[in-house]
Amino acid sequence: MKVIEHIQKAKSTLFSIEILPPLKGKSIQSIFDGIDPLMEFKPSFVDVTYHREEYLYKKREGGYLEKVSIRKRPGTVGICAAIINKYHVDTVPHIICGGFSREETENALIDLQFLGIDNVLALRGDSIKSEPEFVPEPNGHHYAIDLVKQIHHMNNGKYMDNELADVAPTNFCIGVAGYPEKHFEAPNMISDMKYLKAKIDAGAEYIVTQMFFDNEQYFNYVKKCRDLGITVPIIPGLKIMTSRKQATALSKIFKIDIPQPLLEQIEKCESDEQAKEVGIEWCIEQSKELIKAKVPCLHYYTMGTSEVTRRVASEVF
Ligand code: FAD
DSSP states (O other), X not given: OOHHHHHHHOSSOEEEEEEOOOOTTOOTHHHHHHHGGGGGGOOSEEEEXXXXXXXXXXXXXXXXXXXXXXXXXXXXXXXXXXXXXXXXXXXXXXXXXXXOBXXXXXXXXXXXXXXXXXXXXXXXXXXXXXXXXXOOOTTBOSSHHHHHHHHHHHHTTOOSOTTOSSOOOOOOEEEEEEOTTOOTTSSSHXXXXXXXXHHHHTTOOEEEEEEOSOHHHHHHHHHHHHHTTOOSOEEEEEEOOOSSTHHHHHHHHHTOOOOHHHHHHHHHOSSHHXXXXXXXXXXXXXXXXXHHTTOSEEEEEOTTOHHHHHHHHHHHO
């Protein structure tokens, strides 16, 4: 079932999670071990992130360095299919522009449709570490909106080869990302929101937000979206802080603010165990307030920490 249908049918706030594929070489069991403790909360859908290649320099005989391309976390599509098969829960594979030509995107979408997956989160993806800015593949997409348009075209039976006969339209529900504290590359919020609206106008049906630790950021963002005529559901994304160093690391990686009261509580902690308890309590309060505000769904970025997500969910759902 599509994410949008889950939301339309829901009588109260839904529960959903995002997981990462395991590092290459690990088994699918590590994914199941992370999901099992969360199944009692009946996730409506499970997002699975996509991780593109990275370039590393490996030392070879004679001392020279060889540049090698590796994907540390492959398996997004296989994990989605395995989750549907084992738990009968809907999955949302993330699909990115980076590293894909239009044709590779088209073929990847055909695979998803054949597997019975009818949800995708359409993203641009970040630049690879060795590049200062995002560089699309030759004949690839530059922005998420271009990916949304391609999926929307396929949903209307328009494939790249317009001479194909008797084409079966795909049937994807398309989600996109939104940034309550602005995407870091956008020159200002107005510009970022203009492009967000363009993604919705191009066919995206819901928005999932970047993580935030201050609900006011989310409430203000929703208001700005509504003022701009964006009417689709806006799903808040929540992360539970689990260590002292995350207070600075999350801010740096995701370009978000950590509220001062949370930072002060974390700074007082003498161990990561204490910091984790602070993080859990903070997320429980955030979740309760968001549910009170009747948000469509609470979407937890588990990042391999299902135990803390279980603690929060058991207080909230
Ligand atoms: P876009 O919507 O394309 O926006 C990127 C930037 O360009 C923004 O600053 C925007 O304002 C600007 N912009 C957009 N359109 C135009 C235009 N037409 N002209 C000029 N400027 C424009 N990354 C991964 O690699 N894998 C994942 O699985 C993944 N999952 C994510 C899940 C969520 C919920 C979120 C919030 C992010 C995720 N990311 C993931 C990270 C995401 O790929 C990065 O944040 C990326 O930098 C931007 O992606 P986007 O889809 O928001 O890009």
